[in-house]
Amino acid sequence: xxxxxxxxxxxxxxxxxxxxxxxxxxxxxxxxxxxxxxxxxxxxxxxxxxxxxxxxxxxxxxxxxxxxxxxxxxxxxxxxxxxxxxxxxxxxxxxxxxxxxxxxxxxxxxxxxxxxxxxxxxxxxxxxxxxxxxxxxxxxxxxxxxxxxxxxxxxxxxxxxxxxxxxxxxxxxxxxxxxxxxxxxxxxxxxxxxxxxxxxxxxxxxxxxxxxxxxxxxxxxxxxxxxxxxxxxxxxxxxxxxxxxxxxxxxxxxxxxxxxxxxxxxxxxxxxxxxxxxxxxxxxxxxxxxxxxxxxxxxxxxxxxxxxxxxxxxxxxxxxxxxxxxxxxxxxxxxxxx
Amino acid sequence: xxxxxxxxxxxxxxxxxxxxxxxxxxxxxxxxxxxxxxxxxxxxxxxxxxxxxxxxxxxxxxxxxxxxxxxxxxxxxxxxxxxxxxxxxxxxxxxxxxxxxxxxxxxxxxxxxxxxxxxxxxxxxxxxxxxxxxxxxxxxxxxxxxxxxxxxxxxxxxxxxxxxxxxxxxxxxxxxxxxxxxxxxxxxxxxxxxxxxxxxxxxxxxxxxxxxxxxxxxxxxxxxxxxxxxxxxxxxxxxxxxxxxxxxxxxxxxxxxxxxxxxxxxxxxxxxxxxxxxxxxxxxxxxxxxxxxxxxxxxxxxxxxxxxxxxxxxxxxxxxxxxxxxxxxxxxxxxxxx
Numbered sequence: 001x002x003x004x005x006x007x008x009x010x011x012x013x014x015x016x017x018x019x020x021x022x023x024x025x026x027x028x029x030x031x032x033x034x035x036x037x038x039x040x041x042x043x044x045x046x047x048x049x050x051x052x053x054x055x056x057x058x059x060x061x062x063x064x065x066x067x068x069x070x071x072x073x074x075x076x077x078x079x080x081x082x083x084x085x086x087x088x089x090x091x092x093x094x095x096x097x098x099x100x101x102x103x104x105x106x107x108x109x110x111x112x113x114x115x116x117x118x119x120x121x122x123x124x125x126x127x128x129x130x131x132x133x134x135x136x137x138x139x140x141x142x143x144x145x146x147x148x149x150x151x152x153x154x155x156x157x158x159x160x161x162x163x164x165x166x167x168x169x170x171x172x173x174x175x176x177x178x179x180x181x182x183x184x185x186x187x188x189x190x191x192x193x194x195x196x197x198x199x200x201x202x203x204x205x206x207x208x209x210x211x212x213x214x215x216x217x218x219x220x221x222x223x224x225x226x227x228x229x230x231x232x233x234x235x236x237x238x239x240x241x242x243x244x245x246x247x248x249x250x251x252x253x254x255x256x257x258x259x260x261x262x263x264x265x266x267x268x269x270x271x272x273x274x275x276x277x278x279x280x281x282x283x284x285x286x287x288x289x290x291x292x293x294x295x296x297x298x299x300x301x302x303x304x305x306x307x308x309x310x311x312x313x314x315x316x317x318x319x320x321x322x323x324x325x326x327x328x329x330x331x332x333x334x335x336x337x338x
Numbered sequence: 339x340x341x342x343x344x345x346x347x348x349x350x351x352x353x354x355x356x357x358x359x360x361x362x363x364x365x366x367x368x369x370x371x372x373x374x375x376x377x378x379x380x381x382x383x384x385x386x387x388x389x390x391x392x393x394x395x396x397x398x399x400x401x402x403x404x405x406x407x408x409x410x411x412x413x414x415x416x417x418x419x420x421x422x423x424x425x426x427x428x429x430x431x432x433x434x435x436x437x438x439x440x441x442x443x444x445x446x447x448x449x450x451x452x453x454x455x456x457x458x459x460x461x462x463x464x465x466x467x468x469x470x471x472x473x474x475x476x477x478x479x480x481x482x483x484x485x486x487x488x489x490x491x492x493x494x495x496x497x498x499x500x501x502x503x504x505x506x507x508x509x510x511x512x513x514x515x516x517x518x519x520x521x522x523x524x525x526x527x528x529x530x531x532x533x534x535x536x537x538x539x540x541x542x543x544x545x546x547x548x549x550x551x552x553x554x555x556x557x558x559x560x561x562x563x564x565x566x567x568x569x570x571x572x573x574x575x576x577x578x579x580x581x582x583x584x585x586x587x588x589x590x591x592x593x594x595x596x597x598x599x600x601x602x603x604x605x606x607x608x609x610x611x612x613x614x615x616x617x618x619x620x621x622x623x624x625x626x627x628x629x630x631x632x633x634x635x636x637x638x639x640x641x642x643x644x645x646x647x648x649x650x651x652x653x654x655x656x657x658x659x660x661x662x663x664x665x666x667x668x669x670x671x672x673x674x675x676x
Contacts, residue, residue: 042496044503097461100438123435123461124498130465131491134472138485146484147476153469160462161380 014331016058022325023066026081030062033085037132048117048125053092060221061192062088068196068210071322079199082136083145087192089133090149094156094188096126144198152191159183168248168274170258170266177252178219185225186218193217209313216310217330223303224337226251227296230287231337242283248273252302256295257286265289300337307334352669354396360663361404364419368400371423375470386455386463391430398559399530400426406534406548409660417537420474421483425530427471428487432494432526434464482536490529497521506586506612508596508604515590516557524556531555547651554648555668561641562675564589565634568625569675580621586611590640594633595624603627638675645672 020027038049062084069080100119117125130153137146163180166172193214197207228234229244230253244251250273258269268285272278290296307330317323358365376387400422407418438457455463468491475484501518504510531552535545566572567582568591582589588611596607606623610616628634645668655661 040496040499042499042503044499045496094465097465100457100461119438119457120502121499123438124495124502127432127435127468128492128495128499130468131488131495134484134488135492138481138488141481143476143479143481146472150469150472150476154466154473157462157466157469158378158380158383161378161382161459161466164458164462165380165382 014328014335016329016332018321018325018328019063019067022070022322023063026066026070026084027059027063029078029081030059030066030084030088033081034088037085037089037136038129040128044117044121045125045128048096048121049092049129051117052095053088059088061091061188064189064192064214064217065196067322067325068193068214069199070196071317071320071326072197072200072202072206072210074196074200077199079140079142080196082140083195083199084192086133086136086140086145086149087188087195089129089136090153090156091188093126093130093133094160094184096122096129098160142198145195148191148194148198152187155183155187159185159187163249166250168276169250170254170269170274172250172255174252174255177250177255181219181222182215185222186215189218189221190214205316209316212313213310213326216306216313217333219306220303220310220330220333223252223299223306224333226253227299227303227337230290230296232287233338245272245283245286246276246278248276252299253290253295254286256298257290257293260293260295261289296337300334303334303337307331352666352673354667354670356659356663356666357401357405360408360660361401364404364408364422365397365401367416367419368397368404368422368426371419372426375423375427375474376467378466382455382459383463383466386434386459387430387467389455390433391426397426399429399526402527402530402552402555403534405660405663406531406552407537408534409655409658409664410535410538410540410544410548412534412538415537417478417480418534420478421533421537422530424471424474424478424483424487425526425533427467427474428491428494429526431464431468431471432498432522434460434467436498480536483533486529486532486536490525493521493525497523497525501587504588506614507588508592508607508612510588510593512590512593515588515593519557519560520553523560524553527556527559528552543654547654550651551648551664554644554651555671557644558641558648558668558671561590561637561644562671564591565637565641565675568628568634570625571676583610583621583624584614584616586614590637591628591633592624594636595628595631598631598633599627634675638672641672641675645669 034053035050038053039046065084065087066080074080099122133149134146137149159180159182162176163184166176166180190211191214193210194207197210226244228239229241229251231241235241244254254269254273258266261269268282268289272282272286310330311327314323314326372391373388376391377384403422403425404418412418437460471487472484475487497518497520500514501522504514504518528549529552531548532545535548564582566577567579567589569579573579582592592607592611596604599607606620606627610620610624648668649665652661652664
């Protein structure tokens with residue numbers, strides 16, 4: 001584990017390096033557009049948006065748009081820059097809205113924008129970025145792009161509401177869980193990829209291939225994210241684990257451990273995740289149960305399945321370094337779990 | 339007071355009746371589209387959205403779109419129905435997001451969607467309606483409409499953030515206050531009206547006339563709303579007053595009373611609105627101070643000023659019953675204060 005066999009037979013640790021190199025200049029341009037377009041005479045807006053965008057890390061979603069446009073042969077224009085910005089703004093808006101807490105919620109370990117600026121400011125600045133994203137799309141002028149991203153936004157909201165309903169419900173099954181992550185995470189990955197094909201003016205079949213790649217990659221990404229939240233390795237590296245556990249989120253590792261467990265174990269999951277009655281040693285116990293039932297390993301196995309679909313989605317594109325970078329990205333997402 | 343002299347010299351109480359009659363059938367169609375388009379396989383979404391849309395009352399904003407389209411001679415198509423729905427969805431989304439509270443907030447008197455369903459559900463269902471609104475606009479296919487409503491949405495968010503900053507700040511001046519209400523309220527009135535002209539394919543000058551009407555009507559509407567929150571008459575009628583006061587919102591009646599008051603009075607405003615230290619008799623005292631300084635009457639006077647601008651904005655349209663209904667609407671909004 002932790003090692004992938006690459007196509008040329010060598011062993012190497014998958015990385016984002018190839019993808020990063022391909023989109024490096026474009027991404028720098030996106031970062032400039034982000035800064036310019038999040039500006040407002042109302043100073044709190046760039047201040048708060050800047051806080052979360054600076055912390056936002058990898059810019060994975062806009063990178064997908066940029067790389068997809070390149071793979072589809074888009075080399076002349078700058079539309080992919082503006083539209084990658086739209087994708088990042090929508091992502092940032094959902095992060096801000098995801099930070100909103102109810103009084104009953106447990107506080108998360110890390111400092112969210114919300115903890116600093118308050119619920120209401122997070123909501124409104126999210127709304128601003130969301131609206132600004134649509135303004136940018138209108139400037140771009142493609143109704144196809146507008147259709148893709150407005151639809152994605154509606155599906156994301158549906159996915160988030162579904163997650164809200166399944167939270168604290170240990171009866172949630174794997175299918176419902178998959179609906180949640182398709183909505184809240186994978187839909188934007190899919191849209192980000194598809195938009196790249198649209199700006200390049202490629203046939204529908206390529207749009208759909210890239211959308212399928214993005215959808216399945218998004219599922220991989222979220223499954224592995226859910227594994228990492230229970231990873232003893234991550235904890236050793238000093239990273240926060242147990243956020244999902246503390247919030248009572250029902251993710252696939254929980255679903256598998258719950259279904260494979262005995263009555264006493266199910267009582268444990270109900271107490272900790274439904275009633276949110278947790279003691280200091282409960283997270284450790286949760287990880288122990290997951291390990292006993294191979295819930296984490298099997299979640300990674302499920303991720304590999306979607307990774308394989310993502311890989312095959314790109315079969316219609318010619319083999320070249322960009323396609324290879326898209327393949328590496330799948331491996332990279334999966335290998336995060338090791 | 340309480341009586342307007344109408345154009346034909348008769349005294350009559352202004353009403354919404356003429357406007358309601360003109361858009362009645364269209365509005366029924368809008369209500370059907372609202373129900374259809376707020377549906378989702380995630381049952382909580384129509385449930386929560388229905389709660390606020392049912393309570394939403396007058397449907398003033400979609401009525402503006404419908405009536406504006408009619409005044410511009412749009413009689414053949416159904417585009418105004420879908421777009422009026424978009425306007426109402428954006429309004430509903432902002433209401434839901436406005437319901438979001440911070441832990442420090444005082445609870446409002448009435449049952450908000452948020453109090454029943456929680457902050458997070460309100461935010462996410464708001465996001466859904468907002469996204470759905472853009473999906474509907476994309477179906478309609480007009481980039482002009484998309485530009486108007488995406489821009490309006492960004493300005494609304496800016497206005498709401500500005501309001502957040504000015505809340506509890508008694509130093510807020512009349513200009514800053516006007517910026518707040520132009521953003522949070524008037525911009526959507528303006529956009530709602532303008533969209534009516536756009537679907538009718540009218541020249542820019544008519545679009546702008548209707549936009550100006552809507553902007554100024556929106557200012558009237560909000561100013562009077564702010565007066566009503568301190569109205570002893572409203573309290574007698576059993577309506578809730580004092581919401582703004584309890585939240586420490588700085589509205590024009592406060593700004594005028596604060597600026598016209600002496601040091602002792604300003605200390606009162608600071609204690610109650612900045613520090614939110616309020617006793618049972620403070621609201622009464624606030625109304626007393628406003629009355630002493632004519633702050634409520636003069637806010638109504640300011641509203642009349644914007645009402646006059648709204649009226650003149652429509653000068654380029656021929657005199658007919660729809661234009662008369664638009665005029666009546668201004669009077670109706672102002673007379674709510676009596």
